[in-house]
Amino acid sequence: MALLPLRSLTDRPVERIEREWLDRIADALAKPDCDRALLCRTVLAELLMPEYAANWETALADAKVPAGTRLALAALDPRNVTLEPEYYADCDDARFQRVKPLLWLWYSFDRSLLGGQAVDLGVRLRRILAGHIFRRCGANFKAFQHVEFSFGYNMDVGDDVVVHRHVLLDDRGGIRLGNKVSISDYANIYSHTHSIVEQKDVTNAVTVLEDGVRITYHATVLAGVHVGQQGMVGAVAVATKDVQPYHVNVGIPAKSVRVKPNAPQANDCLPAARARRREDT
Numbered sequence: 001m002a003l004l005p006l007r008s009l010t011d012r013p014v015e016r017i018e019r020e021w022l023d024r025i026a027d028a029l030a031k032p033d034c035d036r037a038l039l040c041r042t043v044l045a046e047l048l049m050p051e052y053a054a055n056w057e058t059a060l061a062d063a064k065v066p067a068g069t070r071l072a073l074a075a076l077d078p079r080n081v082t083l084e085p086e087y088y089a090d091c092d093d094a095r096f097q098r099v100k101p102l103l104w105l106w107y108s109f110d111r112s113l114l115g116g117q118a119v120d121l122g123v124r125l126r127r128i129l130a131g132h133i134f135r136r137c138g139a140n141f142k143a144f145q146h147v148e149f150s151f152g153y154n155m156d157v158g159d160d161v162v163v164h165r166h167v168l169l170d171d172r173g174g175i176r177l178g179n180k181v182s183i184s185d186y187a188n189i190y191s192h193t194h195s196i197v198e199q200k201d202v203t204n205a206v207t208v209l210e211d212g213v214r215i216t217y218h219a220t221v222l223a224g225v226h227v228g229q230q231g232m233v234g235a236v237a238v239a240t241k242d243v244q245p246y247h248v249n250v251g252i253p254a255k256s257v258r259v260k261p262n263a264p265q266a267n268d269c270l271p272a273a274r275a276r277r278r279e280d281t
């Protein structure tokens, strides 16, 4: 293996415009009386249907504008769409309605020409939004495209957390991420589960990923699982039970196959993991 740190890229000519756009959003959200639905609608109209940005209300009411276009216009305003978590009986409506415009802006940006793959702008926008959606959002939060949440308001996130593309963060029962947690592409972190008999019987349980945890590609962590500090869940694994600190768990159901060589000795508790660690050194 080789050490391959991320490269720095040269400035892009549009950076000044990006800063102006992001500052406008950040400044608006910083105001206690910010109308978040209106902000979402205004930002999305400029991005997605600029020809209607100045006359959204009149175009929506104009029967001469095709119905599909009027529906697309309506959908720029989060009050005109429903999101799945709103149907959940345990949704705290007051809290959800407050974050919903920002979730809608986040998801819609990701589907736009400007969003999607555009890494730097996307990371900066999502960092601003996360600060107003999560219960707690630490410094340097970094999310790539197409991340989805359940409520959003039940996320408790430490510093230097990275969430890669297409990750599902189901925070229905609560998700707590420590510092320097990394969640790789297409991973799923759940915090609710259903009875095998009665589908409507839901159990919420906080899922915790402690400091330095890495959940790798396409892995799933089930509700209420606690992954200890520096623990790791291998590609495509399903973590159904707690992962001990510094352990690497793989497979379905995920089991420990080794302890990281930098683990303090006290974590070296599973015989199989101990044997593997001996092979490493």
Ligand SMILES: CC(C)(COP(=O)(O)OP(=O)(O)OC[C@H]1O[C@@H](n2cnc3c(N)ncnc32)[C@H](O)[C@@H]1OP(=O)(O)O)[C@@H](O)C(=O)NCCC(=O)NCCS
Binding pocket: 184, 214, 215, 216, 217, 232, 233, 234, 235, 236, 237, 248, 249, 250, 251, 257, 258
């Ligand atoms: C978890 C992971 C890092 C483990 O790597 P490792 O410590 O070098 O482990 P090994 O390759 O020596 O594998 C140990 C055993 O577990 C098995 N194994 C490893 N990863 C597995 C996985 N994802 N699913 C099922 N079995 C796995 C190996 O086949 C091997 O089994 P064996 O002893 O029967 O031959 C790696 O397999 C993985 O999933 N990587 C994902 C990509 C990655 O690196 N992501 C991190 C940054 S995003």
